[in-house]
Amino acid sequence: MTPDHLKKLLDAVKDGSTPVDVAFEHLRQLPFQDVGCAQVDHHRELRQGMPEMIFGEGKTTAQIVRIMQAMSTKGSNILVTRLVADKAVEILTMFPAASYNDEARCLTMEQRPVEVCGRGMILVISAGTSDIPVAAEALLTARFLGNIVEHLYDVGVAGIHRLLARRELLCSASVLIVVAGMEGALPSVVGGLVDKPVIAVPTSVGYGASFGGIAALLGMLNSCAAGVTVVNIDNGFGAACAASLINRV
Numbered sequence: 145m146t147p148d149h150l151k152k153l154l155d156a157v158k159d160g161s162t163p164v165d166v167a168f169e170h171l172r173q174l175p176f177q178d179v180g181c182a183q184v185d186h187h188r189e190l191r192q193g194m195p196e197m198i199f200g201e202g203k204t205t206a207q208i209v210r211i212m213q214a215m216s217t218k219g220s221n222i223l224v225t226r227l228v229a230d231k232a233v234e235i236l237t238m239f240p241a242a243s244y245n246d247e248a249r250c251l252t253m254e255q256r257p258v259e260v261c262g263r264g265m266i267l268v269i270s271a272g273t274s275d276i277p278v279a280a281e282a283l284l285t286a287r288f289l290g291n292i293v294e295h296l297y298d299v300g301v302a303g304i305h306r307l308l309a310r311r312e313l314l315c316s317a318s319v320l321i322v323v324a325g326m327e328g329a330l331p332s333v334v335g336g337l338v339d340k341p342v343i344a345v346p347t348s349v350g351y352g353a354s355f356g357g358i359a360a361l362l363g364m365l366n367s368c369a370a371g372v373t374v375v376n377i378d379n380g381f382g383a384a385c386a387a388s389l390i391n392r393v
Contacts, residue, residue: 264318335369
C-alpha cells in the first residue's frame, strides 16, 4: 500500500463511503503477510518510500509466484531481480501482464503508473560490454523506483577518450552509478570529473586474478576520488536503491 492509497482509504472512512469493517480488512495485513515461504512486507513503501521487491535467485518458481500473488492483490508494482529466463517463462504464463528483461535478468509487473519522484537524472555507466547485465539491473531498478535514467555503456579506462567525449552527459546527472570489473578503475576517473555523488559497483567480470570481483571491489574502496561510495559485487540493484534515495525530491 502506498501513502496515497492509505490517505484515500482514511478519507473514504471519514466521509462514510467506506465502512470501518471494510477498511479494517484492508489494514489487517498491512504490516506483513505470512505466505508460508515468506513474510511479505506490505508496509515497506509506507515506511521506506520504496516497495517490497523480490530477490529471485535461490527461490523456486512456486515461491516467487506465491509472493507475487500476495503483492498483486494489494495493487503493488512488482520487481523480481536475478531471475533466470526459464523461471521467467513459467511465471509469465501466470502473470501475462508482467514483462521480462533478459539483459537485466529482471521481471516487472506495473499495476499502477510509475510516478517520477526523482529531482534529476540518474546516469548508469558501464566500463565494458561484459558489465552490462549488472548495469542493466541498476537501470531497470532505478526506473522502477520513479527516476529518469540514462545510460552510457562501454566507456572504460582502456579507451578513456570514449568517456571524455561525453562530459556534457556526465555533468547533467544528479547521481552516477558506475559499474566496472577487471581492476575497477572507472569510478575513480568519473569521480574526478563530476561534482555529484558516484556509486561504484564492482562486477565479477575479469580473469583469474580479479578473484570474482574482489580486485575491483578493493580498487573502488581505495578510490582516490572524493565522494565515491561502493556497494557489493554485482549489486546493481543496491546501487539503484541508494541512488534513488539520494535523487529523491
